[in-house]
Amino acid sequence: MILNVHYFGMIAEKVACESEKINVEKSISLSEFKSDLIKKYPALKNANYQIAVNQELEKDDFKIETDCEIALLPPFAGG
């Protein structure tokens, strides 16, 4: 399945892109997705962000079963 991954704020800077398509063989949990992503981008190791799947914030145990839109969202401090 194909995951359409979008990066925001400082996360986009750490991975040096705003979005990309990631191919995944079988269904995975969000925590597995996260650790795969850290292998690809070690800079994400201590990063703080929330993940939305198809525009809905989900927890680490959420299973990704089909093609979807994923957003990595860090908090912003500024005002």
Added chain:
Amino acid sequence: MLTSKEKYHYDRHLKMEEIGQKGQEKLQSSSVLVIGAGGLGCPALMYLAAAGVGKIGIIDFDSVNETNLHRQILFTSDEIGQNKAEVAKARLLKMNPFIHVETYPYKLTNQNALNLFSNFDVIIDATDNFTTRYMVNDASIITGKPLVYGSVYKFEGQVSVFNYKNGPSYRCLFPDPARNIPSCEEVGVLGVLCGIIGVKQANETLKIILGIGNPLSGRLEIYKALNAESLILKIKRNDEIIKLIQDTKSAFETFDYDLFCGIEKTENGLSSSDFTNLIKEDSIQIIDVRQEWEEPKLVYNDLIAIPLDKIEESIKLLSQKKQIVVICQNGSRSKTAVDFLKSAHGIENIINLEGGTSALENSGFKF
């Protein structure tokens, strides 16, 4: 009740049946507290005042600085050095003499927050740091006030409405405070983005007061100024987290929000005055961990510029004999560098400049 002068003043609101005289009177009898009269607070305040919100509270301890003027549109260069809340009040009353503005020219703390919040209908989070954001969120939950949230990072902004009709809170979105997310002061921000996000906050506030439309409760809007794209994400309420805060109402006043957000009270940092003395002796090495474009530049013989993300690969440049002083804009990235070099590399002859170049500037240091 609206006077005939006020009816004329608000004519374009009154002409719409969705607002009308009834809605305008709701605005007149409503009260909104804006935390921070900065990049987000200024545009939000201008539209709330213009719309006729009857009582506006502004809390800000800070004074107007020249670097504020590219985005904080309530202020002029004549007002540099004056308290932001007071300057904002004078300007807003000129815009709309029919409203009342109350100023609180001091810091919001967990000692004064609950009392202050209880005097207002809606709270606007226009702050610039996580410590205050978590404090404002918790105080809104405890006092039962809707919270209109906005934040910015360079070219991107976030807006949401928290604690509204049993909706989620800021902690449901971000349960754990983030570490090392730089502020506008450190990485910059697009001035007009603050305007866009601040005005969206004003819009959400007016909808809540008027009871029209769909406030952004349970949803987070992310706006990307460079692509002119908006994304709306759904947020779920986390009852466990909210229950915990409501249960600890009495603990709120003693909770250490700085510590919670990773800001430790350091005994070991170097003060601006000690730094000023040391730099005259010419015996230290200075490591500047800011990016190369950041101002003001410090001129010193033994100074090496190493951005924070390059520090590990540049360790061999650090002096083994001299006292090393690490500096940045406000003392937070330099603190990270010092902690890292001490714990991961056992470097001992190293100290952080408390408050960074901002504190130096405030102490009258000549760059």
